[in-house]
Amino acid sequence: GQNIDQPTEMTATEGAIVQINCTYQTSGFNGLFWYQQHAGEAPTFLSYNVLDGLEEKGRFSSFLSRSKGYSYLLLKELQMKDSASYLCAVWNTGFQKLVFGTGTRLLVSP
Amino acid sequence: GAVVSQHPSWVICKSGTSVKIECRSLDFQATTMFWYRQFPKQSLMLMATSNEGSKATYEQGVEKDKFLINHASLTLSTLTVTSAHPEDSSFYICSARSNRVSEQYFGPGTRLTVT
Numbered sequence: 001g002q003n004i005d006q007p008t009e010m011t012a013t014e015g016a017i018v019q020i021n022c023t024y025q026t027s028g029f030n031g032l033f034w035y036q037q038h039a040g041e042a043p044t045f046l047s048y049n050v051l052d053g054l055e056e057k058g059r060f061s062s063f064l065s066r067s068k069g070y071s072y073l074l075l076k077e078l079q080m081k082d083s084a085s086y087l088c089a090v091w092n093t094g095f096q097k098l099v100f101g102t103g104t105r106l107l108v109s110p
Numbered sequence: 111g112a113v114v115s116q117h118p119s120w121v122i123c124k125s126g127t128s129v130k131i132e133c134r135s136l137d138f139q140a141t142t143m144f145w146y147r148q149f150p151k152q153s154l155m156l157m158a159t160s161n162e163g164s165k166a167t168y169e170q171g172v173e174k175d176k177f178l179i180n181h182a183s184l185t186l187s188t189l190t191v192t193s194a195h196p197e198d199s200s201f202y203i204c205s206a207r208s209n210r211v212s213e214q215y216f217g218p219g220t221r222l223t224v225t
Contacts, residue, residue, distance in 0.1 A: 096142070100153045102153045
């Protein structure tokens, strides 16, 4: 079966650092995506990890450990506009599709 | 990143009518397109996968006769909601993927309201 878990909600303050975790169990793993989605809008691509390790892209970084079935998205120097849902998604080679977690709603307060 | 467009961005229709939503990949050839539905405060739910020139593969529980998908070319896929009912009101999002797994991009979504 397939299972992707993320915390439902997180809160943080402007300027802080927040880490959003994602654990997964899936067969035919071929990469993990992170997307950002603002209310009423479509998801926008943040990162793609297929090998173990940390990928840094500006204020956002994404980490993957395939042996542990674990990823995290790290957001630094939080801004109010970072308030959004963050979706973890795993590419399943067998089914040839992205499997999404339930998403984490992040609220950044002043 | 690549650009995927959807049209219309929102639509209101009466119960019993049909609505067509277009999804276009603007700067790459999409070998596969995906259609998702999202209800408020929920994650994306995959409805169907379509490959250019072949029939769509529907997820369990999605009625293929109600949600007609046509992937006519490498840059265009359409979703037609037939005989729409109020419970079909939702946010419909398409996604286009090239041959590379890492290249999957979402359209801006279409908000459908059935009255």
